[in-house]
Amino acid sequence: MLVTFYGGTREVTGSMHMITTQQDRILLDCGLFQGRRKDTAEKNRILPFDPRILTNVILSHAHIDHSGRIPLLVKKNFTGRIFSTRATHGACEYLLPDSAHIQESDADYLNYKAVRSLLADISQGKGEEGTGKRDAAKAVKLLKSGKNSLNREAIDGYIRKYSLERAQSLYSTEDAKAALGSFEGIPCNNEVTIGKDMTCTFYEAGHILGSAISIIKYRDGDRTFTVCYTGDLGRFDKPILKDPAQDFNEADRNVDLMIMESTYGNRTHEGTEDLYQRLRDELNTTFDKGGTVVIPSFAFGRAQELLYVIHELFMKGEVPRVPVYVDSPLASSMTKVFGEHPETYDRETHKTFLETGRNPFIFDKVHFVSSVDESMKLMREEKPHIVISASGMCEVGRILHHLRYRVHNPNNTILIVGYMAEHTLGRKILTLGQEYMESGQKGEPPMIKILGKEYPLKARVVRLGGFSAHADQKEMMRFLKGSNLDVKKIAVVHGEEQSSLSFADHLNQQGFQAFVPHAGETIRV
Numbered sequence: 001m002l003v004t005f006y007g008g009t010r011e012v013t014g015s016m017h018m019i020t021t022q023q024d025r026i027l028l029d030c031g032l033f034q035g036r037r038k039d040t041a042e043k044n045r046i047l048p049f050d051p052r053i054l055t056n057v058i059l060s061h062a063h064i065d066h067s068g069r070i071p072l073l074v075k076k077n078f079t080g081r082i083f084s085t086r087a088t089h090g091a092c093e094y095l096l097p098d099s100a101h102i103q104e105s106d107a108d109y110l111n112y113k114a115v116r117s118l119l120a121d122i123s124q125g126k127g128e129e130g131t132g133k134r135d136a137a138k139a140v141k142l143l144k145s146g147k148n149s150l151n152r153e154a155i156d157g158y159i160r161k162y163s164l165e166r167a168q169s170l171y172s173t174e175d176a177k178a179a180l181g182s183f184e185g186i187p188c189n190n191e192v193t194i195g196k197d198m199t200c201t202f203y204e205a206g207h208i209l210g211s212a213i214s215i216i217k218y219r220d221g222d223r224t225f226t227v228c229y230t231g232d233l234g235r236f237d238k239p240i241l242k243d244p245a246q247d248f249n250e251a252d253r254n255v256d257l258m259i260m261e262s263t264y265g266n267r268t269h270e271g272t273e274d275l276y277q278r279l280r281d282e283l284n285t286t287f288d289k290g291g292t293v294v295i296p297s298f299a300f301g302r303a304q305e306l307l308y309v310i311h312e313l314f315m316k317g318e319v320p321r322v323p324v325y326v327d328s329p330l331a332s333s334m335t336k337v338f339g340e341h342p343e344t345y346d347r348e349t350h351k352t353f354l355e356t357g358r359n360p361f362i363f364d365k366v367h368f369v370s371s372v373d374e375s376m377k378l379m380r381e382e383k384p385h386i387v388i389s390a391s392g393m394c395e396v397g398r399i400l401h402h403l404r405y406r407v408h409n410p411n412n413t414i415l416i417v418g419y420m421a422e423h424t425l426g427r428k429i430l431t432l433g434q435e436y437m438e439s440g441q442k443g444e445p446p447m448i449k450i451l452g453k454e455y456p457l458k459a460r461v462v463r464l465g466g467f468s469a470h471a472d473q474k475e476m477m478r479f480l481k482g483s484n485l486d487v488k489k490i491a492v493v494h495g496e497e498q499s500s501l502s503f504a505d506h507l508n509q510q511g512f513q514a515f516v517p518h519a520g521e522t523i524r525v
């Protein structure tokens, strides 16, 4: 049995590995590379193999850096099945079309930019002789059909007229929908056949709704080879989801190769235990001053965790029951998916909510904002409330408008509950806001640019670190040492190079045999 590491090796995104036996080729995840367009566009477009050679795909969880290139497989004539847990299938029903929509908007924007710059050249006389300068200047205005919407037809017309190269989306909404038809939702702890003499069993990974650790077994004569793919590993004792599995069926325990993530392989998180207290304190501080709490959040996972914890604080009477607005259509859909999969919840969730007939995420104070009008009305709401909105890193989406209306007021709080990548507005707000708070909010407030305009950042900016969905180094060791697996070798993947290398070192010091593969490397199991 051969294992090839294609993506998510010495980097965090683009997870993809392949298991090859005499008869079959099984793909483990098919993730999108994320980051700056110029670094990722080519990597995403070119698959290192013809998808027609694949038998089936195993999908560890629905996050786009693990699932986001599945529609591309189907677009390129992959005909097998995609095995995942049922909750992952449910989440992909929304996340893959959403990803397609982002790809399509991206291509539209590139085409718009190309036409706009050509017309600008013509209007400034840089174009061919004889083209109407004034017409070109006028035409630029017609490329948009509203303040934030593009006139696709007009743009297409110019692309044809001037034979410009058209930017194509990686895949379309139709491709994403077609891919969903190939999904096969499998419950955890159920062995399914995925190839000749090959099976897969899913176990809880505790990372996000539906996330699974996969045990893949291949029988070759009287010898069985076992690969354990951790996918992304979650943390212990977090709200909602069950902890990462440690009790594996006897037949699954002898692991020849574990493919293990290492996102936080060289770091330790803030504990999960003080999460409730810290959130409670921040909410109370804000409401005492009559302020509003704005929370930029990922639509899948973080938004539902927030609802869960706020619901519990409300039930215990520890914070005033102010209205809670979820202002992100995707987050609203994902909340529905969470509600449909109680099989993934831990014992506390069952005890606190389900046994008393409550839905953990939907309670009388929660409002799911759907229309843009409703969203605009909410910006002007004066009474204290909580807004959970996307995108998580404040790059696009409705969160920008909430920030625009709230950042200038020192009574408001912007709560940072997720990772903010470099060069994002979220990172800027976090860094500048915290610096200003540490200075005792003295002197001129920092200015931040939202949708092209500058605003003074006077609102309190507070980071709550306990929400991370990835196990840190200690928790990964707890998973390994506490499990009943007997692991011969570990391939360390899904981490920045430094993180993976130092985690592999740590594993080797602890008596495991670990290595960090390079992209494209193949090993024999």
Ligand SMILES: [Zn+2]
Pocket: 061, 063, 207, 208, 232
């Ligand atoms: Zn993930």
